[in-house]
Amino acid sequence: MQWRFLMYVVVGASGNTGSVVANQLLAQGKKVRIIGRNAAHLQPLSAKGADIVLADVSDAAELVQAFQNGESAYVMIPPDPARVDVRDFQGRVTDAIAMAVEKSGIKNVVALSSIGADQKSGTGPVVGLYELEQKLNRIQNVNVLSLRAGYFMENALAQIGAIKMMGSAIGPLRPDLKLAMIAARDIGVAAANALLRLEFRGKQTQELHGQRDLDYTEATRIIAQAIAKPDLKYIQGSRDQLRKAMVQMGMSDNFAGLILEMSDALNSGHMKPLEARSARNTTPTSFETFVAESFVPAYQHQQAA
Numbered sequence: 001m002q003w004r005f006l007m008y009v010v011v012g013a014s015g016n017t018g019s020v021v022a023n024q025l026l027a028q029g030k031k032v033r034i035i036g037r038n039a040a041h042l043q044p045l046s047a048k049g050a051d052i053v054l055a056d057v058s059d060a061a062e063l064v065q066a067f068q069n070g071e072s073a074y075v076m077i078p079p080d081p082a083r084v085d086v087r088d089f090q091g092r093v094t095d096a097i098a099m100a101v102e103k104s105g106i107k108n109v110v111a112l113s114s115i116g117a118d119q120k121s122g123t124g125p126v127v128g129l130y131e132l133e134q135k136l137n138r139i140q141n142v143n144v145l146s147l148r149a150g151y152f153m154e155n156a157l158a159q160i161g162a163i164k165m166m167g168s169a170i171g172p173l174r175p176d177l178k179l180a181m182i183a184a185r186d187i188g189v190a191a192a193n194a195l196l197r198l199e200f201r202g203k204q205t206q207e208l209h210g211q212r213d214l215d216y217t218e219a220t221r222i223i224a225q226a227i228a229k230p231d232l233k234y235i236q237g238s239r240d241q242l243r244k245a246m247v248q249m250g251m252s253d254n255f256a257g258l259i260l261e262m263s264d265a266l267n268s269g270h271m272k273p274l275e276a277r278s279a280r281n282t283t284p285t286s287f288e289t290f291v292a293e294s295f296v297p298a299y300q301h302q303q304a305a
């Protein structure tokens with residue numbers, strides 16, 4: 001009956017994907033250790049039986065300690081858009097994760113990666129995910145599944161501010177660029193299922209494409225209908241205009257530059273899915289559902305504020 005005591009370690013457990021991973025594992029009666037910086041954010045999972053360990057994911061010593069006695073782990077690089085040097089932070093996080101995996105002797109790792117993580121440069125923040133995959137893949141005696149997720153539907157939440165300020169949706173992506181758009185919760189479910197089934201061996205990648213490909217023109221049409229603004233349109237903004245807007249929103253100039261680099265990579269096809277869409281990489285949540293359940297409440301909340 002040793003399986004009862006196998007422990008799962010979840011990094012970023014209060015986040016979009018990590019919270020879903022932890023909830024799914026707890027719902028199956030598993031022993032779960034949740035890692036984050038803020039105990040209050042982790043409290044809802046602790047109330048369901050998870051053990052909290054406070055650790056900074058860029059601190060190797062803290063993370064090694066946090067992974068002790070773990071059997072399987074969900075790992076990810078937390079975004080930190082205000083960082084002056086984002087790539088340096090990502091480097092420290094990926095070093096710390098790799099060291100924690102190696103030193104703890106954990107056996108199975110599901111890592112949150114991205115479409116485009118096959119490229120070693122020119123993809124903005126996704127270069128950090130390329131490095132995460134590489135560092136994990138170099139560790140012996142651990143099974144690693146890198147989930148290369150598509151474009152998060154949650155990115156569209158940034159349009160709430162744009163709609164309020166400019167009366168249109170705006171971004172760096174081509175209006176007709178088809179994206180494998182995925183709801184973060186579908187990634188969490190896929191990661192939890194992978195950890196529960198443990199069917200991956202050695203070093204593997206798997207793409208997650210969301211429910212269907214859609215472009216910002218269609219996405220904006222769906223949002224327009226849901227918020228009763230039938231004339232709402234999407235505009236591809238200029239680099240200078242967008243960089244300035246991102247910095248005004250609180251991003252460092254460094255991070256804004258990386259986002260623009262990633263957008264160029266998506267627009268040019270440098271960053272694209274490698275797998276054809278299939279039942280295996282298609283996930284259930286549609287953009288319509290995301291808009292009804294997440295976008296509209298957030299939009300209404302901001303309108304009321």
Ligand SMILES: NC(=O)c1ccc[n+]([C@@H]2O[C@H](COP(=O)([O-])OP(=O)(O)OC[C@H]3O[C@@H](n4cnc5c(N)ncnc54)[C@H](OP(=O)(O)O)[C@@H]3O)[C@@H](O)[C@H]2O)c1
Pocket residue numbers: 011012013014015016017018035036037038041042055056057058076077078079112113114115125126129149150151152155184
């Ligand atoms: N956006 C996209 O389109 C896209 C596509 C593919 C892949 N990705 C990748 O997805 C990841 C983001 O996933 P997500 O949305 O689940 O993240 P998220 O919601 O921002 O969650 C990050 C979590 O990490 C915790 N955290 C932040 N800084 C930390 C630190 N220094 N030490 C320990 N914990 C820390 C946060 O909790 P506290 O603040 O409470 O500590 C939070 O729970 C990124 O690596 C991104 O590159 C994104």
